[in-house]
Amino acid sequence: xxxxxLEREFRKYRYVMYRExxxxxxxxxxxFVGAFVGIGIIAFIQSLHLPxxxxxxxxxxxxxxxxxxxxxxxxxxAQPRNLIGGHVISALVGVTVxxxxxxxxxxxxxxxxxFSIVFMQITRTxxxxxxxxxxxxxSGGTKIAALGYWYVLSPVFTGALILFLVALLFNNITKNRxxxxxxxxxxxxxxDYLKKRFNK
Numbered sequence: 001x002x003x004x005x006l007e008r009e010f011r012k013y014r015y016v017m018y019r020e021x022x023x024x025x026x027x028x029x030x031x032f033v034g035a036f037v038g039i040g041i042i043a044f045i046q047s048l049h050l051p052x053x054x055x056x057x058x059x060x061x062x063x064x065x066x067x068x069x070x071x072x073x074x075x076x077x078a079q080p081r082n083l084i085g086g087h088v089i090s091a092l093v094g095v096t097v098x099x100x101x102x103x104x105x106x107x108x109x110x111x112x113x114x115f116s117i118v119f120m121q122i123t124r125t126x127x128x129x130x131x132x133x134x135x136x137x138x139s140g141g142t143k144i145a146a147l148g149y150w151y152v153l154s155p156v157f158t159g160a161l162i163l164f165l166v167a168l169l170f171n172n173i174t175k176n177r178x179x180x181x182x183x184x185x186x187x188x189x190x191x192d193y194l195k196k197r198f199n200k
Contacts, residue, residue, distance in 0.1 A: 030177060034070035034170035038163045039063065042155075045162075056143050057155040061087070061132035062163060068129070069167045073179045077127055080180050083167075084160045086127025090116035091156040094137025095149050108138040 039062060046057040065087070068078035076082065097112040116134035120126045136144060137151055144151060171179030 024176070026174065026176070030170055030173065031071045034166055035066040037170065038066055038070065038166035041162050041166065042159050056140075056147070057159065059133065059136050059140075059155055059159065061129040061136065062159050064129035064132060065127070065160070065163055068127070069163055069179075070170065073167070073171050073177060074181055076181075078179075080164055082125050082127040083164055084157070085123060085125030086120050086130035087133050087156050087160040088152060089119050089123055089125055090127075090130035090134040091137055091152040092149075093119055094134035095151055097134075098138045098145060099148070105139060109135055112138045 039058075042062060043058050065083060068075055069083055072078055093116040094112040097108055097115065101108050101111060112134040113131045116130055117126075120130055133156055167179050171177045
C-alpha cells in the first residue's frame with residue numbers, strides 16, 4: 001500500500017517537473033541565466049588565478065550539476081546537501097582510491113565511482129554528477145593527481161559552493177522558483193514513512 005502511494009506521488013512529482021520545464025518559458029530563461037552565471041564565475045576565477053593549471057578548476061561534473069541545480073530545482077538530487085555533500089564525498093572517495101590503489105584505470109575508475117555511489121547513499125547526499133567527480137579524481141591526469149586531497153577543497157568544494165550561491169540567487173528571483181525545497185512531497189512522504197515505521 002505504501003509502495004503504491006509512493007509510486008503515485010513520484011509519478012505526480014515527475015509530471016510536475018516535466019510540465020514545469022517544458023511549458024513555462026520563464027523557467028527556461030532563469031535556468032539559462034543561472035547556469036551561465038554559475039559556470040561563468042567558476043571559469044572566470046579559473047582564467048584569472050589558475051592559468052598554469054589549465055582547466056583544473058572547471059571540472060566537467062559541474063556542467064551536470066548545473067543541469068540539476070538550475071534546470072530541475074525541485075529534484076531532491078539538486079538540493080544543497082546533495083550538491084555540496086555529493087561532490088565533496090565523491091572527491092574524497094576518488095582521491096582515496098587514487099592514493100591507495102595502483103594506477104590501473106580499469107580498476108581505479110570503477111572502484112571510485114562505485115564507492116562514491118555507496119558513500120553518497122549512506123550519507124543521503126546522492127548527486128549523480130558526484131560519480132563524475134570521483135572519476136575525474138582517478139582519471140584526470142597528472143595535474144589532478146598532483147593536487148591530492150586539495151582536489152576536494154579546490155576545485156570541488158569551492159566550485160560546488162559557487163554553484164549553490166548562484167542557485168540561491170537565481171532560483172529565488174521569481175515567485176514560482178524556490179530553492180532549496182524544504183517541504184517537497186517526496187521528502188514529506190519519506191518523513192511520514194519513517195515516522196510510521198519507527199513509531200510502532
